[in-house]
Amino acid sequence: MNKKLAFALSGSAVLVLALSGCGDDKNDKLDSWAKTFCGDVQPQVKKIEGANDAIQKQTSDTSAPADVQKTDSKAFQDLSDAYKGMASAVTKAGAPPVDDGEKTKNDAVKELNSISASYADLKKRVDALNVKDQAKFADGLKDVATRLGKISQNGNRALDKLQSGDVAKAMKDQESCQNASPAATASPS
Numbered sequence: 672m673n674k675k676l677a678f679a680l681s682g683s684a685v686l687v688l689a690l691s692g693c694g695d696d697k698n699d700k701l702d703s704w705a706k707t708f709c710g711d712v713q714p715q716v717k718k719i720e721g722a723n724d725a726i727q728k729q730t731s732d733t734s735a736p737a738d739v740q741k742t743d744s745k746a747f748q749d750l751s752d753a754y755k756g757m758a759s760a761v762t763k764a765g766a767p768p769v770d771d772g773e774k775t776k777n778d779a780v781k782e783l784n785s786i787s788a789s790y791a792d793l794k795k796r797v798d799a800l801n802v803k804d805q806a807k808f809a810d811g812l813k814d815v816a817t818r819l820g821k822i823s824q825n826g827n828r829a830l831d832k833l834q835s836g837d838v839a840k841a842m843k844d845q846e847s848c849q850n851a852s853p854a855a856t857a858s859p860s
């Protein structure tokens with residue numbers, strides 16, 4: 672069951688910095704915005720990668736429920752903190768100097784804070800699971816995995832918009848964004 676959890680989690684983290692496009696157009700304001708954003712978001716990406724790695728390492732069907740609970744709880748807290756940190760990075764960087772930049776920024780901050788709250792809720796749910804009863808624990812973990820899948824499916828639209836067009840080009844030129852690529856997607860096997 673924890674394998675499904677790891678797969679859903681890694682799918683939700685792929686949104687972090689999907690950088691594309693070529694960086695031929697130079698715009699000093701946009702480059703400055705991207706430098707601020709990328710520098711502040713990189714530590715958050717590392718937290719997300721670390722949380723993904725921790726859950727993937729704890730995906731064995733023979734793992735003790737208490738170990739799975741401890742790992743997942745910490746990972747969900749780290750994810751909540753990372754997405755909140757990403758919202759702060761967007762806020763600090765301000766609106767990107769593009770059409771509808773203020774709306775794009777506000778939508779991304781709202782989405783990131785919502786994702787953060789969703790991970791905080793998953794942490795509470797994992798913490799409340801009964802680790803003394805394997806069957807009850809597995810059922811509870813199924814519910815957590817289902818909710819995690821919903822986070823993965825519902826999030827990312829505003830972030831995708833933030834990281835598109837000229838903004839994506841400017842971000843691609845920033846070394847700190849190039850180094851902040853998400854971890855590989857886990858397989859559910």
